[in-house]
């Protein structure tokens with residue numbers, strides 16, 4: 115069906131799924147920004163576009179609400195996996211998905227008809243090498259290094275899970291602090307591709323609490339790749355075990371990271387709505 119979409123969320127981090135071969139318009143920056151706008155569009159933390167793949171069972175492009183493209187999205191991959199399974203693109207419960215940040219394996223762990231499913235995604239490796247995050251710093255790894263803003267400094271830990279992350283460990287989480295400094299950190303010149311930002315507080319050897327400022331999206335209620343980055347950081351710093359619960363305002367994700375820094379993420383996904391985009395929304399979009 116032309117311009118069919120679904121909207122789903124992973125712990126309150128919501129996405130709209132579209133299919134390259136059914137949309138009748140160019141998914142330009144203008145179209146992405148409009149569709150993701152809560153007033154002039156459907157409203158979403160991003161768009162997941164189903165595309166062909168030569169190297170995996172499925173291909174996925176991840177678009178942020180500002181029109182930028184991301185290499186990886188943990189909640190996005192779980193939402194896309196549930197969409198593929200629930201909407202007849204596969205009868206398999208384990209399949210591969212190609213993203214800009216590499217090929218991942220997804221598994222429908224628990225299917226509950228007409229309810230949320232639990233999805234597991236092997237998210238690839240955590241990479242700390244500064245040049246591969248990337249972060250412009252002399253040191254080989256950006257672990258517990260200073261980042262200076264005009265009126266504040268932070269100690270940062272940078273890691274890539276396909277997309278770039280800047281993790282700041284704090285004794286107390288403060289939503290106002292995240293919203294006040296998130297954008298300045300996201301856009302700091304140290305980060306050539308900008309960066310996702312997390313403030314995180316270790317609760318116990320198996321629990322970490324985090325708040326998220328996403329590259330290209332801003333404050334979100336949860337983030338899968340951010341959870342992976344936070345887990346990799348606290349494990350790297352020797353602060354926790356390797357099997358963790360990351361607690362965010364929108365809910366919790368299970369993250370396991372093995373000795374080779376391979377990351378497994380498990381969590382719920384719930385579909386919100388489905389339908390077709392109206393012609394009036396797309397009136398001034400570039401047509402295919």
Ligand SMILES: N[C@H](CCC[C@H](N)C(=O)O)C(=O)O
Nearest residue numbers: 184187188189277337338339
């Ligand atoms: N905004 C992120 C992508 C989405 C990440 C988040 N929604 C997740 O679940 O991982 C970026 O530009 O890297």
